[in-house]
Structure formats: structure tokens, C-alpha cells
Amino acid sequence: DAMVIQNPRYQVTQFGKPVTLSCSQTLNHNVMYWYQQKSSQAPKLLFHYYDKDFNNEADTPDNFQSRRPNTSFCFLDIRSPGLGDAAMYLCATSRDLAQGSDTQYFGPGTRLTVL
Amino acid sequence: GNSVTQMEGPVTLSEEAFLTINCTYTATGYPSLFWYVQYPGEGLQLLLKATKADDKGSNKGFEATYRKETTSFHLEKGSVQVSDSAVYFCALSRARDYGNNRLAFGKGNQVVVIP
Numbered sequence: 001d002a003m004v005i006q007n008p009r010y011q012v013t014q015f016g017k018p019v020t021l022s023c024s025q026t027l028n029h030n031v032m033y034w035y036q037q038k039s040s041q042a043p044k045l046l047f048h049y050y051d052k053d054f055n056n057e058a059d060t061p062d063n064f065q066s067r068r069p070n071t072s073f074c075f076l077d078i079r080s081p082g083l084g085d086a087a088m089y090l091c092a093t094s095r096d097l098a099q100g101s102d103t104q105y106f107g108p109g110t111r112l113t114v115l
Numbered sequence: 116g117n118s119v120t121q122m123e124g125p126v127t128l129s130e131e132a133f134l135t136i137n138c139t140y141t142a143t144g145y146p147s148l149f150w151y152v153q154y155p156g157e158g159l160q161l162l163l164k165a166t167k168a169d170d171k172g173s174n175k176g177f178e179a180t181y182r183k184e185t186t187s188f189h190l191e192k193g194s195v196q197v198s199d200s201a202v203y204f205c206a207l208s209r210a211r212d213y214g215n216n217r218l219a220f221g222k223g224n225q226v227v228v229i230p
Contacts (some may be wrong), residue, residue: 005160021211031216042157042204042220053162090158102147104218106159 004107006091013081021076021110023091032074035090043090048055086114117142119205121221136224138205146207148181148188153202164170168217179209
């Protein structure tokens with residue numbers, strides 16, 4: 001089945017220790033997104049890639065970076081995690097808008113704990 | 116700007132009861148409208164969508180109709196099960212108008228179904 005995969009499902013890191021979360025997709029979608037979701041809140045978009053073009057949200061802290069080495073994979077790097085970065089991180093994908101679809105498909109998420 | 120408003124507070128109901136979750140939106144043009152469901156500890160799953168006025172999205176017994184005159188997309192299910200316990204998010208996208216596929220989410224509603 002075509003899908004969005006996130007690894008690991010649970011990640012524990014220490015305050016200030018860099019961490020990388022990964023996302024892969026078998027949908028062959030052009031667009032990949034990273035969201036942060038804190039408890040009892042809606043997901044908040046951090047940034048997205050349209051093919052190799054990176055689009056950062058204006059209020060995303062510099063502490064958050066992303067890489068997309070190829071169509072299938074996208075990484076979220078948190079350079080110096082703080083306690084406030086503990087959250088669920090969701091990856092999503094969508095097709096090229098020129099193909100007429102604006103539906104985003106989400107992965108299962110990575111729960112990040114910062115000690 | 117684009118925004119989505121969901122009814123306040125959790126929804127608790129008995130098995131086989133009728134479920135309604137209200138969703139209204141503010142947007143110019145012709146947004147696409149979505150309902151996503153999030154089970155505990157999981158990512159968001161697309162439940163249903165509608166892309167134009169009077170479209171009805173349906174899936175797994177859930178339905179929602181795109182009402183442009185009332186700017187609403189209320190979610191309904193005739194007979195809920197315990198397994199429907201989850202958080203439900205209403206969302207909109209203006210991608211087809213502006214080529215910018217940012218989802219605007221409502222705050223979400225926790226639904227608890229009691230046996």
C-alpha cells in the first residue's frame with residue numbers, strides 16, 4: 001500500500017542535543033510538509049517542500065531545519081531541542097496542484113520527548 | 116484570512132447515538148473542505164472531503180455536505196460506535212485558487228463514545 005512512513009514513532013532526546021526525524025513516502029507526491037502538534041491543539045505547519053523548493057513559515061523558529069535529498073525522503077532537524085519542542089511531529093504529502101488534488105496525506109507521527 | 120471554527124468542547128455520547136460536529140469556515144473563493152480523524156497516539160487520517168458547493172463527502176458512515184450559503188461543513192454519523200472515539204479536525208484549503216496548499220485547521224473536537 002502506498003503510504004507515508006515516519007521513523008521513529010517515539011524519540012527521546014536531551015535538552016540541547018540535536019535530533020533528526022525522518023519521513024518517507026511511497027506515493028510519489030511532489031509536496032512534503034512538516035507539522036508540529038502539541039497536546040490538545042491542531043497541527044501547526046513548520047515548512048514544506050515543493051519538489052526541491054523549500055518554503056519556511058514565517059513563525060517557524062530557526063532551531064528547526066529540513067532536508068529533502070530526494071522525492072521519497074524528508075528530514076526534520078532540531079538543532080538544539082528545548083523543553084517547549086516536545087510535541088508530536090507529523091509529516092504529510094500531497095500531489096502537484098497542477099494535477100488537481102489538494103488533499104494532504106499524513107504519516108503516523110513521531111512523538112518527541114525532551115528531557 | 117482563511118479560518119475554520121469548530122464547536123467548543125468535547126463530545127460525549129452513548130453507543131448508537133447520532134453524532135453531529137459543527138464546522139463553519141471563513142474564506143473567499145472556493146475552498147476545499149476536509150474532515151480528518153486522529154486516533155490516540157496516531158497521525159491524522161483523511162475521513163472525507165468536498166471540493167465544491169453542495170458536494171457531499173462520505174466515508175465509514177460519516178457524512179458532511181459543503182454548504183456555501185451557510186459556510187458550513189458539519190460532520191454527521193447516524194449511529195456511532197466505541198471505535199469512533201477520536202479527535203476530529205475540520206480543515207480547509209485554498210490551493211486550487213492560490214496554488215498554496217496550506218491547510219487551515221479548526222481546533223478539533225474530542226469525541227468519546229461510551230458503551
